[in-house]
Amino acid sequence: MDVGSYVRIKTKDGEFEGLILPSVDNNIVTIKMRNGYNIGILKEKILDVEILKRREVKYEIPPISIESEEEELISILSTGGTVASKVDYETGAVHPSFTAEDLIRAVPELLEIAKIKGRAVMNILSENMKPSYWAEIAKAIEEEVKEGAKGIVIAHGTDTLSYTAAALSFMVKGDVPIILVGAQRSSDRPSSDAYLNLLSSVLAARERIRGVYVVMHGESSDTFCYLHSGVRVRKSHSSRRDAFKSINSLPIAKIYPLERRIEYLEEVESSEKRGEIEINTNLEEKVALIKVFPGMDGEIINYYVDKGYKGIVLEGTGLGHAPEYIFNNIKYAIDNNVIVCMTTQTINGRVNMNVYSNGRKLKALGVIGCEDMLPEVAYVKLMYLLGNYKSEEVKELMGKNLVGEISYRSRFDTY
Amino acid sequence: MDVGSYVRIKTKDGEFEGLILPSVDNNIVTIKMRNGYNIGILKEKILDVEILKRREVKYEIPPISIESEEEELISILSTGGTVASKVDYETGAVHPSFTAEDLIRAVPELLEIAKIKGRAVMNILSENMKPSYWAEIAKAIEEEVKEGAKGIVIAHGTDTLSYTAAALSFMVKGDVPIILVGAQRSSDRPSSDAYLNLLSSVLAARERIRGVYVVMHGESSDTFCYLHSGVRVRKSHSSRRDAFKSINSLPIAKIYPLERRIEYLEEVESSEKRGEIEINTNLEEKVALIKVFPGMDGEIINYYVDKGYKGIVLEGTGLGHAPEYIFNNIKYAIDNNVIVCMTTQTINGRVNMNVYSNGRKLKALGVIGCEDMLPEVAYVKLMYLLGNYKSEEVKELMGKNLVGEISYRSRFDTY
Numbered sequence: 001m002d003v004g005s006y007v008r009i010k011t012k013d014g015e016f017e018g019l020i021l022p023s024v025d026n027n028i029v030t031i032k033m034r035n036g037y038n039i040g041i042l043k044e045k046i047l048d049v050e051i052l053k054r055r056e057v058k059y060e061i062p063p064i065s066i067e068s069e070e071e072e073l074i075s076i077l078s079t080g081g082t083v084a085s086k087v088d089y090e091t092g093a094v095h096p097s098f099t100a101e102d103l104i105r106a107v108p109e110l111l112e113i114a115k116i117k118g119r120a121v122m123n124i125l126s127e128n129m130k131p132s133y134w135a136e137i138a139k140a141i142e143e144e145v146k147e148g149a150k151g152i153v154i155a156h157g158t159d160t161l162s163y164t165a166a167a168l169s170f171m172v173k174g175d176v177p178i179i180l181v182g183a184q185r186s187s188d189r190p191s192s193d194a195y196l197n198l199l200s201s202v203l204a205a206r207e208r209i210r211g212v213y214v215v216m217h218g219e220s221s222d223t224f225c226y227l228h229s230g231v232r233v234r235k236s237h238s239s240r241r242d243a244f245k246s247i248n249s250l251p252i253a254k255i256y257p258l259e260r261r262i263e264y265l266e267e268v269e270s271s272e273k274r275g276e277i278e279i280n281t282n283l284e285e286k287v288a289l290i291k292v293f294p295g296m297d298g299e300i301i302n303y304y305v306d307k308g309y310k311g312i313v314l315e316g317t318g319l320g321h322a323p324e325y326i327f328n329n330i331k332y333a334i335d336n337n338v339i340v341c342m343t344t345q346t347i348n349g350r351v352n353m354n355v356y357s358n359g360r361k362l363k364a365l366g367v368i369g370c371e372d373m374l375p376e377v378a379y380v381k382l383m384y385l386l387g388n389y390k391s392e393e394v395k396e397l398m399g400k401n402l403v404g405e406i407s408y409r410s411r412f413d414t415y
Numbered sequence: 416m417d418v419g420s421y422v423r424i425k426t427k428d429g430e431f432e433g434l435i436l437p438s439v440d441n442n443i444v445t446i447k448m449r450n451g452y453n454i455g456i457l458k459e460k461i462l463d464v465e466i467l468k469r470r471e472v473k474y475e476i477p478p479i480s481i482e483s484e485e486e487e488l489i490s491i492l493s494t495g496g497t498v499a500s501k502v503d504y505e506t507g508a509v510h511p512s513f514t515a516e517d518l519i520r521a522v523p524e525l526l527e528i529a530k531i532k533g534r535a536v537m538n539i540l541s542e543n544m545k546p547s548y549w550a551e552i553a554k555a556i557e558e559e560v561k562e563g564a565k566g567i568v569i570a571h572g573t574d575t576l577s578y579t580a581a582a583l584s585f586m587v588k589g590d591v592p593i594i595l596v597g598a599q600r601s602s603d604r605p606s607s608d609a610y611l612n613l614l615s616s617v618l619a620a621r622e623r624i625r626g627v628y629v630v631m632h633g634e635s636s637d638t639f640c641y642l643h644s645g646v647r648v649r650k651s652h653s654s655r656r657d658a659f660k661s662i663n664s665l666p667i668a669k670i671y672p673l674e675r676r677i678e679y680l681e682e683v684e685s686s687e688k689r690g691e692i693e694i695n696t697n698l699e700e701k702v703a704l705i706k707v708f709p710g711m712d713g714e715i716i717n718y719y720v721d722k723g724y725k726g727i728v729l730e731g732t733g734l735g736h737a738p739e740y741i742f743n744n745i746k747y748a749i750d751n752n753v754i755v756c757m758t759t760q761t762i763n764g765r766v767n768m769n770v771y772s773n774g775r776k777l778k779a780l781g782v783i784g785c786e787d788m789l790p791e792v793a794y795v796k797l798m799y800l801l802g803n804y805k806s807e808e809v810k811e812l813m814g815k816n817l818v819g820e821i822s823y824r825s826r827f828d829t830y
Binding site: 125126127128129130131157158159160163164220235236237238239240243285287288289290291293294295296297299300303307315316317318319320321322323324325344346347348349350351352356357358376379383410412415 | 540541542543544545546572573574575578579635650651652653654655657658700702703704705706708709710711712714715718722730731732733734735736737738739740759761762763764765766767771772773791794798825827830
């Protein structure tokens with residue numbers, strides 16, 4: 001049974017006709033059926049296989065209608081990634097290449113809950129994301145909202161999805177929900193989470209909330225998704241479907257897509273859906289994120305300073321510490337007007353540079369503590385602030401909550 | 416009630432006499448009593464205070480006996496950190512300064528379970544830890560075992576405790592348990608975890624197991640500690656007492672210190688307690704740990720290469736990816752015989768560079784995938800391998816399990 005052949009497979013559960021796709025699981029045959037759906041069939045369940053056409057790699061995708069009776073317009077912007085990916089027949093690897101329209105094809109139910117508009121903004125694997133692309137996405141959001149979209153869904157690769165969510169949180173001020181969604185398994189795999197995640201993201205985009213959020217699987221089976229704050233979430237597992245976790249905060253809501261139901265866990269800013277929107281895409285790209293570790297070479301800081309960097313976010317240890325043997329390098333940065341901020345590589349918990357002498361000395365040098373903000377969010381925020389404010393204001397604002405990225409009180413139920 | 420005054424405090428629960436210590440909680444008065452113990456008293460419970468001696472900061476610690484009827488000798492090596500810290504009366508911050516003997520004073524019960532020997536190896540905050548100190552600790556362990564210790568406890572600051580645990584895991588091969596222990600709250604605080612952690616660590620050091628482990632609080636209250644593998648554990652919260660988590664694996668055991676009971680959750684290598692030991696302190700210090708992020712400057716890799724670095728561990732995104740715009744820099748490193756390894760910043764999960772084209776290209780460049788090994792452990796392992804093996808062997812061994820740092824099968828119950 002070669003990939004690309006068109007076959008009829010007989011099992012005790014019925015007959016299936018379709019094109020054989022490459023399968024990552026040797027026990028499963030995956031076929032793309034005429035209706036556009038993929039199905040995975042356990043090899044041991046197969047009774048008989050009839051080859052209808054051999055190795056016909058190219059096949060025509062049937063045309064579909066994207067007409068909906070719903071009034072609410074939701075724009076789905078595609079940027080690439082697994083949620084919008086298909087298999088590369090040449091290398092056997094997964095490539096991002098579906099257009100936004102293909103997303104609708106994969107989840108026809110979307111048309112039952114909203115009027116859907118698709119738009120491919122770019123087509124990249126999210127590991128190749130750059131700050132300049134964040135600006136492109138922000139501009140596309142602005143255009144869609146100005147053209148009448150009442151909610152935005154952004155299909156995005158999961159690798160750097162949370163960085164983009166943080167960037168949009170600072171760059172876009174709009175009276176509209178902006179929902180980033182990804183998938184951990186491509187829709188060509190039987191265990192794909194693309195279907196449930198997409199359906200959930202459009203449900204969330206219909207809500208009368210404002211701000212930037214992330215929708216991903218809430219647990220390993222297919223019952224619910226979580227709605228996470230765009231500045232509080234992190235990809236916390238390389239492969240699981242429930243890889244995304246809210247850090248130092250609870251998820252905003254649970255979304256039960258099959259029941260079309262949303263259960264809020266946290267209060268959220270409501271929207272009038274007036275469609276107001278304003279974007280600010282100024283970013284200072286000369287910002288670095290540096291992980292601290294025993295034996296690290298502090299000269300790396302001088303290297304960035306000498307290269308004209310304006311900001312450095314340290315991912316320190318514990319409560320926000322760094323080795324004393326790099327204090328001179330930190331001083332060099334601060335003496336050269338580079339803003340140095342401290343986060344923690346523990347991921348969970350808050351920076352507090354008042355407890356130990358190491359932290360006090362760092363504070364005395366002028367290092368700014370980032371409270372309970374994620375290192376990745378602090379990196380994006382520092383780019384945004386340096387792109388828009390003067391040095392003293394940047395220092396003031398880094399430790400202050402702007403869009404939910406910092407909470408002033410620690411909660412015990414978030415770890 | 417000034418810090419340093421000697422007072423008698425009357426409460427409805429009884430009278431307490433001692434020296435007033437600085438308190439981090441404004442609702443609590445902390446005093447050090449004559450018996451060496453500290454106690455925290457809620458201010459609202461205080462009925463009367465009598466000042467016996469004003470501001471006498473210096474006070475004499477009463478001598479104690481460290482004689483034990485137990486046969487088994489456990490050596491407690493002190494390196495500094497909160498578990499061995501006291502408050503600096505000058506700045507009010509916590510400083511590491513107790514000697515190992517003071518640890519015994521804090522937990523007299525230790526003498527009921529083992530013959531205790533104390534030794535201060537160094538006195539640093541763990542954020543200032545360096546690879547050369549790991550070698551000093553390894554040498555001290557060797558000496559103690561050769562002098563008859565049947566188990567080793569290492570009191571260590573929590574910030575970089577897991578880096579040291581990983582380093583010792585590779586550097587020390589001994590038929591003896593080596594237990595690293597820390598505390599998240601100093602013993603001068605009413606909520607200190609030092610007492611339970613120390614007691615648990617000595618219980619673990621009495622076991623007939625071999626290898627390097629970490630003992631820390633298992634939950635936020637005072638019922639049990641976890642015994643973690645030294646190459647599988649990470650500080651995952653900046654301040655909680657249950658900050659340490661086993662990653663991609665279960666903890667080895669639960670330790671109930673008050674019941675003197677250990678419940679094993681995983682199989683572990685048993686020891687004959689023959690006291691055999693061998694250390695290898697060769698490390699290549701020219702190794703860097705670099706976190707990958709959108710917009711990063713790939714030239715940082717060239718910087719390290721040009722500085723004579725021999726190894727680079729990337730903390731990539733997702734399944735082990737890096738932006739294509741730094742591929743040239745990675746190629747430059749590999750062309751210059753620098754070994755480049757890939758881990759993931761998701762912390763949980765495994766690197767798999769076969770799924771997406773980005774990973775395949777990195778693999779083709781010669782980047783070595785580190786399976787489900789933690790980035791920090793990969794950093795330490797690469798230093799160790801480069802210090803002892805030829806380039807081709809290093810490449811071969813990085814992705815192979817040596818001391819439990821890699822498992823070849825992923826478990827579903829560890830996330």
